[in-house]
Amino acid sequence: MNAFELTRALIDIESVTPNEKAVGEYLRAYLSEMASRFDGHVEMMPVESGRSNVFARFGDPVVTFSTHMDTVPPFFRSWEDADYIWGRGACDTKGIIAAMIHAVQNLLSLGERNLGLLFVVGEERNSAGAYAAAQEPRGSRFLVNGEPTENKLALGAKGALRFEILARGKMAHSAYPELGESAIEKLLEVLQRLRSAPLASDPVLGASTLNIGTINGGRAPNVIADEALAEIFIRLVDGGEAAREMVHQAAAGFAEAREVLCIPALRLGTLPGLETTVVSFTTDIPAFGGAWGEPFLLGPGSIRVAHTSEERIPKRELMDAIQIYQRLALELSRRS
Numbered sequence: 001m002n003a004f005e006l007t008r009a010l011i012d013i014e015s016v017t018p019n020e021k022a023v024g025e026y027l028r029a030y031l032s033e034m035a036s037r038f039d040g041h042v043e044m045m046p047v048e049s050g051r052s053n054v055f056a057r058f059g060d061p062v063v064t065f066s067t068h069m070d071t072v073p074p075f076f077r078s079w080e081d082a083d084y085i086w087g088r089g090a091c092d093t094k095g096i097i098a099a100m101i102h103a104v105q106n107l108l109s110l111g112e113r114n115l116g117l118l119f120v121v122g123e124e125r126n127s128a129g130a131y132a133a134a135q136e137p138r139g140s141r142f143l144v145n146g147e148p149t150e151n152k153l154a155l156g157a158k159g160a161l162r163f164e165i166l167a168r169g170k171m172a173h174s175a176y177p178e179l180g181e182s183a184i185e186k187l188l189e190v191l192q193r194l195r196s197a198p199l200a201s202d203p204v205l206g207a208s209t210l211n212i213g214t215i216n217g218g219r220a221p222n223v224i225a226d227e228a229l230a231e232i233f234i235r236l237v238d239g240g241e242a243a244r245e246m247v248h249q250a251a252a253g254f255a256e257a258r259e260v261l262c263i264p265a266l267r268l269g270t271l272p273g274l275e276t277t278v279v280s281f282t283t284d285i286p287a288f289g290g291a292w293g294e295p296f297l298l299g300p301g302s303i304r305v306a307h308t309s310e311e312r313i314p315k316r317e318l319m320d321a322i323q324i325y326q327r328l329a330l331e332l333s334r335r336s
Contacts, residue, residue, distance in 0.1 A: 003098045010094035011078035011087035017070040020121040024054050027119055031056040038108040047132040053120045061116030062336045063329045064292055065100040067093040067146035068123030072307050084312040091301025095313040096146035103325035116140055123284045130287035137291040142332040145285050148301035151317055152277035156205050159236035159265040160282040163247050165190055167255035172224040180224030184217050186254040187228040193250035202237035205278055209235045235280055239264040269296045
């Protein structure tokens with residue numbers, strides 16, 4: 001398959017987290033055929049019941065290309081026009097998978113070796129696949145992670161801090177509010193404190209941002225709410241210590257703050273001659289913890305259309321990415 005055909009074939013396999021099994025089996029079969037031609041080896045690396053990462057090696061990997069197989073919901077199939085391939089996962093990250101595979105295949109055809117391809121599960125939820133892979137490194141010295149950066153090499157990526165804010169109160173008839181205690185009002189007070197609190201900034205990564213993602217609570221319009229829950233997400237530009245303390249201070253006396261996830265911001269490797277950027281999204285790179293080598297971050301497509309009904313990848317960027325990935329592999333191999 002050419003890169004466009006492979007991208008569409010991957011998009012058309014539903015792999016909304018945690019349903020990566022079918023796309024993993026497809027990639028195992030595809031890479032096994034490639035391994036038979038270039039004396040490689042493919043293995044499924046179990047993560048949990050019914051879920052596995054897929055790893056293909058050609059020699060002893062010095063450079064490993066990696067991205068995730070899962071997507072966000074809802075699933076929708078592919079189509080294309082003259083300029084774009086559309087569909088769920090087009091840029092995040094089925095097109096990136098296709099570009100990485102074709103880059104490695106081209107390098108192998110030129111006689112290059114010591115390359116790896118690692119496709120993981122769970123990035124869109126909790127990086128389960130990357131955490132599992134970090135426990136089973138294969139000696140790679142450099143990790144090229146794929147996310148949609150418009151083919152610019154990311155100098156850094158913001159981190160992530162997620163909290164659940166749970167407020168409890170006492171139910172009562174709404175005609176007699178003095179007999180109850182509204183959990184919703186407590187939660188609103190915490191959220192207002194959070195919205196008013198200053199957040200850290202960084203000269204390279206920019207400003208931290210706060211998103212109140214979900215709010216749930218209450219029983220009925222005529223009942224004083226006895227419970228309310230909000231989920232918040234802070235994009236970090238540091239390790240998260242100050243933001244964590246800020247959340248606990250805002251919740252003190254009103255609600256319970258439960259930390260769900262903390263991934264620190266990170267600085268990434270650079271290479272001369274490539275256009276650079278800074279990204280606000282979080283990746284699998286922190287979960288790898290350096291176990292698969294020094295990390296680099298680059299991929300075709302724009303994060304601004306990922307996770308939307310307009311998700312697409314420019315065909316030109318996809319083809320350019322193949323050449324950029326080949327260049328990265330050659331230059332990093334020379335570093336070793």
